[in-house]
Amino acid sequence: MMNLYGYWRSSASYRVRIALGLKGVEVRHIPVNLRKGEQLSSQHSGRNPQGYVPVLELEDGTRLTQSLAILDYLDATYPNPALMPKDAVLRSRILAASLVIASDISPIQNLSVLKYIRAEHGQEDVGVKKWSAHWISKGFGSLEKMGNPDTKFFYTDAPMFFECCLVPQIYNARRFGVKMERYPNLLRVEKACQSLKAFEFALPENQLDAPK
Ligand SMILES: N[C@@H](CCC(=O)N[C@@H](CS)C(=O)NCC(=O)O)C(=O)O
Numbered sequence: 001m002m003n004l005y006g007y008w009r010s011s012a013s014y015r016v017r018i019a020l021g022l023k024g025v026e027v028r029h030i031p032v033n034l035r036k037g038e039q040l041s042s043q044h045s046g047r048n049p050q051g052y053v054p055v056l057e058l059e060d061g062t063r064l065t066q067s068l069a070i071l072d073y074l075d076a077t078y079p080n081p082a083l084m085p086k087d088a089v090l091r092s093r094i095l096a097a098s099l100v101i102a103s104d105i106s107p108i109q110n111l112s113v114l115k116y117i118r119a120e121h122g123q124e125d126v127g128v129k130k131w132s133a134h135w136i137s138k139g140f141g142s143l144e145k146m147g148n149p150d151t152k153f154f155y156t157d158a159p160m161f162f163e164c165c166l167v168p169q170i171y172n173a174r175r176f177g178v179k180m181e182r183y184p185n186l187l188r189v190e191k192a193c194q195s196l197k198a199f200e201f202a203l204p205e206n207q208l209d210a211p212k
Pocket residue numbers: 009010011012013034039051052053054065066067068102110111112113
């Protein structure tokens with residue numbers, strides 16, 4: 001069985017949990033406690049030199065990092081159901097929307113970035129929360145104008161890479177106080193996802209390392 005090193009509230013780990021659930025692949029979940037700084041241990045940097053989760057460890061010990069690269073690996077090795085369509089334009093659109101989240105929104109509210117802002121600029125939690133809400137809202141504003149209103153999910157009638165990224169990002173948005181009612185299209189897609197077991201099992205509060 002493969003090992004997934006992750007953290008209950010990590011949105012990048014959450015993306016991978018959703019993809020595994022959609023594909024029906026079972027893994028051993030190994031928590032890395034980000035609040036306690038376990039990601040900075042030499043043990044974890046041996047798994048991922050970046051000191052981030054998630055890390056997917058294959059049965060032969062090969063370690064994969066970067067959530068979208070892990071999704072790509074899972075899609076190549078467990079092709080059904082596909083998390084990317086065959087059509088090249090649609091594929092590119094789905095990847096672009098996924099990258100709005102994974103490259104443009106998410107990195108600027110990473111734990112280490114927020115810690116740095118707090119430490120270097122003496123920001124209180126409220127300032128950091130405002131910072132995160134600002135960048136999430138900017139990204140969501142753009143995403144709201146993308147997608148296809150006639151499909152069940154964002155661009156397709158089945159969940160793809162994008163939905164694996166969107167649902168965790170909405171979870172984070174609520175933590176940072178973003179007013180989600182401004183994004184009805186994104187909420188419509190989230191609702192479609194919530195009807196699927198894979199999304200329910202992947203929820204942060206359903207993870208073993210979530211506080212009880
Ligand atoms: N681009 C990476 C980002 C991974 C990432 O930012 N992981 C966060 C949790 S969501 C983390 O491990 N943060 C630890 C830290 O900032 O110290 C991916 O998609 O896997």
